[in-house]
Amino acid sequence: MTEGKSNQGVEILAIGTELLLGNIVNSNAKWLAEQLALIGLPHYRQTVVGDNIERLKEIVLETSERSHILITTGGLGPTPDDLTTETIAQAFKADLVEDKTVLKDIKNKLNDFDIIPQSNLKQSLFPEGANILPNPLGTAPGMIWSPKDNFTIITFPGVPSEMKIMWEKTAKPWILENHPSEKLIKSKTIKISGIPESALIERISDLITKKNPTIAPYASLGEVKLRITAQAKTAQEANELIEPIEFELEKRIGLSIFGRDEESLASIVIDLLRERRETISLAESCTGGQIASALTSIPGSSDVFLGGVVAYSNSIKQNILKVPPNLVEEHGAVSAVVTKSMANKTRQLFNSDWSIAVSGIAGPSGGNKIKPVGLVEIFISSKTAQESIQENFGPHRGRDCIQKLSVVRALDRLRLFLLMQS
Amino acid sequence: MTEGKSNQGVEILAIGTELLLGNIVNSNAKWLAEQLALIGLPHYRQTVVGDNIERLKEIVLETSERSHILITTGGLGPTPDDLTTETIAQAFKADLVEDKTVLKDIKNKLNDFDIIPQSNLKQSLFPEGANILPNPLGTAPGMIWSPKDNFTIITFPGVPSEMKIMWEKTAKPWILENHPSEKLIKSKTIKISGIPESALIERISDLITKKNPTIAPYASLGEVKLRITAQAKTAQEANELIEPIEFELEKRIGLSIFGRDEESLASIVIDLLRERRETISLAESCTGGQIASALTSIPGSSDVFLGGVVAYSNSIKQNILKVPPNLVEEHGAVSAVVTKSMANKTRQLFNSDWSIAVSGIAGPSGGNKIKPVGLVEIFISSKTAQESIQENFGPHRGRDCIQKLSVVRALDRLRLFLLMQS
Numbered sequence: 022m023t024e025g026k027s028n029q030g031v032e033i034l035a036i037g038t039e040l041l042l043g044n045i046v047n048s049n050a051k052w053l054a055e056q057l058a059l060i061g062l063p064h065y066r067q068t069v070v071g072d073n074i075e076r077l078k079e080i081v082l083e084t085s086e087r088s089h090i091l092i093t094t095g096g097l098g099p100t101p102d103d104l105t106t107e108t109i110a111q112a113f114k115a116d117l118v119e120d121k122t123v124l125k126d127i128k129n130k131l132n133d134f135d136i137i138p139q140s141n142l143k144q145s146l147f148p149e150g151a152n153i154l155p156n157p158l159g160t161a162p163g164m165i166w167s168p169k170d171n172f173t174i175i176t177f178p179g180v181p182s183e184m185k186i187m188w189e190k191t192a193k194p195w196i197l198e199n200h201p202s203e204k205l206i207k208s209k210t211i212k213i214s215g216i217p218e219s220a221l222i223e224r225i226s227d228l229i230t231k232k233n234p235t236i237a238p239y240a241s242l243g244e245v246k247l248r249i250t251a252q253a254k255t256a257q258e259a260n261e262l263i264e265p266i267e268f269e270l271e272k273r274i275g276l277s278i279f280g281r282d283e284e285s286l287a288s289i290v291i292d293l294l295r296e297r298r299e300t301i302s303l304a305e306s307c308t309g310g311q312i313a314s315a316l317t318s319i320p321g322s323s324d325v326f327l328g329g330v331v332a333y334s335n336s337i338k339q340n341i342l343k344v345p346p347n348l349v350e351e352h353g354a355v356s357a358v359v360t361k362s363m364a365n366k367t368r369q370l371f372n373s374d375w376s377i378a379v380s381g382i383a384g385p386s387g388g389n390k391i392k393p394v395g396l397v398e399i400f401i402s403s404k405t406a407q408e409s410i411q412e413n414f415g416p417h418r419g420r421d422c423i424q425k426l427s428v429v430r431a432l433d434r435l436r437l438f439l440l441m442q443s
Numbered sequence: 444m445t446e447g448k449s450n451q452g453v454e455i456l457a458i459g460t461e462l463l464l465g466n467i468v469n470s471n472a473k474w475l476a477e478q479l480a481l482i483g484l485p486h487y488r489q490t491v492v493g494d495n496i497e498r499l500k501e502i503v504l505e506t507s508e509r510s511h512i513l514i515t516t517g518g519l520g521p522t523p524d525d526l527t528t529e530t531i532a533q534a535f536k537a538d539l540v541e542d543k544t545v546l547k548d549i550k551n552k553l554n555d556f557d558i559i560p561q562s563n564l565k566q567s568l569f570p571e572g573a574n575i576l577p578n579p580l581g582t583a584p585g586m587i588w589s590p591k592d593n594f595t596i597i598t599f600p601g602v603p604s605e606m607k608i609m610w611e612k613t614a615k616p617w618i619l620e621n622h623p624s625e626k627l628i629k630s631k632t633i634k635i636s637g638i639p640e641s642a643l644i645e646r647i648s649d650l651i652t653k654k655n656p657t658i659a660p661y662a663s664l665g666e667v668k669l670r671i672t673a674q675a676k677t678a679q680e681a682n683e684l685i686e687p688i689e690f691e692l693e694k695r696i697g698l699s700i701f702g703r704d705e706e707s708l709a710s711i712v713i714d715l716l717r718e719r720r721e722t723i724s725l726a727e728s729c730t731g732g733q734i735a736s737a738l739t740s741i742p743g744s745s746d747v748f749l750g751g752v753v754a755y756s757n758s759i760k761q762n763i764l765k766v767p768p769n770l771v772e773e774h775g776a777v778s779a780v781v782t783k784s785m786a787n788k789t790r791q792l793f794n795s796d797w798s799i800a801v802s803g804i805a806g807p808s809g810g811n812k813i814k815p816v817g818l819v820e821i822f823i824s825s826k827t828a829q830e831s832i833q834e835n836f837g838p839h840r841g842r843d844c845i846q847k848l849s850v851v852r853a854l855d856r857l858r859l860f861l862l863m864q865s
Binding site: 040041042043044045046047048050051052053054055056057058063064065066067068069070071073076080206208218219220222223226229230237238239240248250303305307308309310311312313314316317318320321322323326327328329330331332333334336337340341370371372384385386417418419420421422424 | 460462463466473476477478488491492493502562563582604670727734735736738739740742744751754759762807808843
């Protein structure tokens with residue numbers, strides 16, 4: 022993404038002490054950022070400030086020196102700590118005047134044509150010359166105001182539902198008309214599993230320096246996402262920029278690409294099995310039901326996923342899954358021999374085409390020198406194919422992470438197994 | 444909250460174009476904001492900037508003119524768009540020098556003592572005089588560096604788990620030693636289940652207007668948290684402010700308070716069962732392993748939780764749990780009769796003291812007029828006690844929410860059951 026020169030950008034300013042105290046996350050800024058990207062008007066800076074006149078004034082004035090649009094959220098309510106409109110007016114030494122239409126609207130919304138609470142009165146006051154940004158849902162309208170040449174402030178309330186509808190109905194059309202973008206931004210996310218981020222980057226380092234489309238990597242637990250972002254005049258043109266890059270990534274990364282955009286490992290595995298009209302069951306020890314949870318989070322998974330056993334104690338492995346006791350005694354619960362037995366018995370028990378068994382040491386206790394915390398055995402079984410996988414995720418990662426990585430690895434290996442077979 | 448003068452505050456700067464594109468929400472800033480409040484070092488401004496050298500440099504320099512601590516997140520990875528350390532060094536015209544200890548640590552983590560990818564090399568470069576902020580989880584250490592008098596920069600990677608452990612282990616102790624606060628802020632969170640937020644607020648409306656301590660409610664799926672926050676000179680003094688409020692809340696809310704601070708419904712249920720030296724097993728249909736996941740996420744849960752069956756299809760309910768087929772035919776899988784049978788058979792199968800069975804219609808399909816999407820049957824069984832619970836969470840909430848609410852309700856009802864019996 023090419024970033025513009027100073028004094029030409031857009032900025033987002035969220036106002037509210039609750040954000041500085043960490044009581045809530047700044048989801049409004051994320052939402053507005055997405056909307057701006059979609060209409061090809063990216064922004065270059067986001068700021069959060071508390072309900073404090075002096076600091077707010079300082080930030081508004083400094084923004085007016087470097088950007089041409091400032092979008093604010095919050096501080097439009099009726100309470101004493103809602104200071105946005107009056108502080109912005111003060112910053113540019115403008116007087117506040119009452120807007121009769123807004124006043125009438127507030128009265129209507131409060132279901133009272135005679136008396137309006139004193140606290141709501143200030144919500145009808147705006148700097149002279151400001152355009153009202155109507156709020157169809159609440160009593161806090163915003164404004165679109167240009168206090169100086171080449172600088173416009175757009176104010177939204179902090180309530181997400183109100184901000185969103187005001188954006189769609191009034192602010193977005195205003196921006197599209199007054200600041201038409203020559204280009205829109207389109208993104209596609211490629212999801213990869215089984216390659217560490219640094220190795221992946223080396224494989225595509227020449228592509229990452231490209232300007233349009235850009236490729237940005239984001240690593241999360243057990244997967245890396247590559248986000249391809251193109252700027253173009255039309256969606257068609259953006260797609261034509263993205264497609265060859267996607268093709269090139271497919272060539273270099275191959276089967277390690279498990280999905281795109283909203284797809285997940287679980288949804289992909291469900292889809293692959295459904296195409297084959299096959300079913301699956303699970304025997305989970307250290308993952309404690311998390312693979313089952315991942316599969317059943319997908320709507321309609323019940324025609325593929327029959328069920329599973331969470332065999333958290335050794336006696337359950339023996340009593341329900343009928344794993345021979347001597348196998349556990351001789352090899353330990355975390356061994357390929359035991360996961361193989363777990364997987365095969367589970368497949369028979371559920372009469373499924375496939376099964377996965379997982380046993381490992383998630384910690385924090387239970388590890389030793391030979392079988393340390395982080396050691397996980399995965400076994401994939403079908404009538405015609407069997408695979409045993411041993412992973413050592415390391416003890417430093419912690420229980421939660423070891424469990425989650427085990428889920429990712431089990432589903433990813435099954436995915437590869439299914440792809441190899443088809 | 445009293446806000447300090449300029450040039451004395453703390454600021455948080457999140458670095459990453461993905462934030463400006465709205466791809467992710469800035470949860471790191473929220474977390475750090477909370478941590479700063481907890482040690483009585485509130486901050487006054489948060490900023491987000493993209494992976495852009497000039498803009499980042501501009502913000503770092505302007506911050507150095509008004510604040511005494513700048514905390515950054517992001518941009519410490521191995522990829523070309525990770526620019527934080529070198530840009531900060533450039534801003535203050537400092538040279539980068541290789542840190543041998545960090546280099547060795549990176550080599551160790553990459554499991555390769557000979558070759559280190561070129562891209563990771565830069566993660567061992569720091570401005571002269573910077574203190575390393577070790578990263579126990581990844582290859583991206585941060586730094587604590589004072590490029591000028593009365594101004595310190597603390598850098599964290601953007602990966603939340605890494606940032607959090609680095610804060611706890613190194614950054615927080617450093618701040619507490621070097622920038623002790625006159626007043627500390629102490630919080631205690633009371634967790635409540637089974638009362639809607641609005642009803643709860645009515646019950647405690649007079650307490651919510653208090654200034655020190657303050658009480659702030661946060662509602663999340665199936666629970667409400669009340670955060671009591673006191674400002675005081677000492678921890679002892681803060682506790683003395685919090686205790687009477689906590690006592691008053693206990694009086695008004697009673698058993699619906701299920702835990703405090705880090706406690707969860709799952710951890711409380713595990714603790715209650717462990718005290719009684721009793722065990723539990725599960726039969727999950729619509730929750731698909733999520734109750735098992737919740738219990739097994741608690742370290743040491745294996746002495747209480749024996750395991751469970753995820754019976755996602757009716758045939759599994761019959762073949763493995765041995766629920767008589769006529770029960771399902773006559774009453775349907777989502778019925779008290781069937782969950783009772785599932786719970787009792789599971790308790791026998793696992794030979795546990797307690798069991799929970801859950802069956803419901805999580806949607807989006809599968810509902811009808813008599814048994815709509817959102818209907819969930821829960822059955823709790825022990826040798827001496829049985830309880831059947833029917834919930835209708837409503838079809839509008841969506842699959843994910845219906846599953847999660849079922850988990851909360853099942854664990855909460857078991858908790859109340861156990862408390863009543865003791």
